[in-house]
């Protein structure tokens with residue numbers, strides 16, 4: 001008789017018995033040890049080695065891994081630490097064990113979406129300024145609504161926005177925060193906590209605030225230094241992926257804003273996502289400010305343009321050459337009448353492109369499926385060509401492409417061994433593919449087809465409802481008078 005100990009991929013117990021007379025002993029042993037393993041939380045209790053967290057099998061797997069372009073029927077094994085231990089074709093080995101097992105027959109398994117550009121706090125403002133371009137829309141939202149929001153309200157709004165993202169299959173987002181009148185850093189801390197408490201992963205977009213006589217570059221630097229020190233202590237959950245400058249310099253006539261943001265990038269080694277060339281009415285003024293981006297050394301691999309609807313060909317060329325990226329936000333660009341960036345031309349130049357759902361005040365559903373369709377169909381209609389951009393292209397841009405632009409493709413964005421086990425299970429009963437599964441998924445699927453959302457291999461949403469960590473009651477750490 002041989003009893004092998006647990007291993008990382010074998011799970012709680014493997015017992016083989018060569019002598020038939022030991023059959024009853026084997027049965028007793030297997031029953032006893034399995035029960036013990038369950039009582040002790042899996043393999044760890046017996047052999048001090050962790051059990052696998054989850055095994056999903058019989059799914060149609062879309063790895064979005066450059067090494068594996070074609071979907072296949074297979075399985076995903078999640079290790080005890082929440083990373084992907086294996087993505088395999090066909091059936092898993094018979095002796096693979098995991099604390100939880102899901103038979104995903106008839107379901108499609110894809111990486112969690114990544115939104116390269118979100119404003120989570122805008123969750124309560126769907127439908128606002130419904131007939132306004134960006135300028136009129138900003139006058140309502142930022143002119144009338146934002147100044148009245150305190151830290152507790154921003155916590156609640158951000159948390160709600162993050163929950164909408166998760167329910168709709170977005171497991172990682174870049175979050176542009178707002179600061180309002182706060183100079184203490186409390187609203188920054190509350191917005192990061194709200195996002196991570198939801199269970200999603202987030203890159204925190206740090207809003208510098210308008211530089212003027214009352215808010216100097218030194219004030220901004222000190223607030224950022226203190227925030228980074230505090231935020232570094234939040235990494236333990238794995239939900240906080242880092243801080244990026246939420247650049248706004250191109251909105252201002254005075255170069256002080258862009259100069260300050262560039263200085264903070266250099267001082268702290270941070271990336272910068274800069275809203276740029278979104279609204280047609282602001283094109284000439286914003287193009288004239290481009291020289292500041294170059295003069296202050298911003299155009300480089302640490303720059304991500306947000307929107308980038310109306311650049312000159314030279315700007316696209318220089319961005320691509322410098323290794324900069326962009327976030328494409330088609331739902332918002334369509335709703336606000338901003339225009340359609342010439343994505344095929346940008347791709348031909350080699351520009352790195354991710355996709356974002358923007359805020360729910362301008363793209364009123366944080367819905368990656370609608371976002372992919374809106375973008376793909378705008379491009380095809382404008383170019384009068386159905387072959388100019390593919391279903392695969394937009395799915396890639398909203399997963400691995402966004403992760404690349406944000407610099408987190410080593411962690412999320414595709415299903416590959418060692419990455420975080422962030423993924424969706426989609427019920428595919430309504431849209432069996434005709435030849436191309438990517439086309440069926442991108443053209444026909446919607447958030448209503450999402451059966452489950454997983455972060456670290458833990459289920460955060462099931463059947464369109466929050467579960468697990470995402471369902472944890474709001475601890476309201478940002479009420480008046482409370483820390484942080």
Ligand SMILES: [Zn+2]
Pocket residue numbers: 117119176275306358359
């Ligand atoms: Zn935005």
